[in-house]
Amino acid sequence: MHDDKGNWFPNELVEESNPNYIPKRVQVLIDNGSKAECKCCYSKEYLTFDHVNPTSKGGKDDNNNGQILCSRCNSIKSNKFISIKKLRKLVK
Numbered sequence: 001m002h003d004d005k006g007n008w009f010p011n012e013l014v015e016e017s018n019p020n021y022i023p024k025r026v027q028v029l030i031d032n033g034s035k036a037e038c039k040c041c042y043s044k045e046y047l048t049f050d051h052v053n054p055t056s057k058g059g060k061d062d063n064n065n066g067q068i069l070c071s072r073c074n075s076i077k078s079n080k081f082i083s084i085k086k087l088r089k090l091v092k
């Protein structure tokens, strides 16, 4: 993939800049019954896979430890192990 200046960049970056792009791991959560929206602010754009208990804090890298957050809420949550209720207060 090349931009209009001829610079090469990976397709993944193009997909991530699309607000409606659903990453594969998010799609798996949706297939398992999650709503296709941010669990915190209900946004349906820029959805990302979040580890409920961050892997840096010993959380497992599997779907049972996964939830859907938009990229904004995910960046605010960062590597904290907090409930959605607390995260909503931080996001506001």
Ligand SMILES: [Zn+2]
Residues within 6 Å of the ligand: 038, 039, 040, 041, 042, 043, 069, 070, 071, 072, 073, 074
């Ligand atoms: Zn959100």
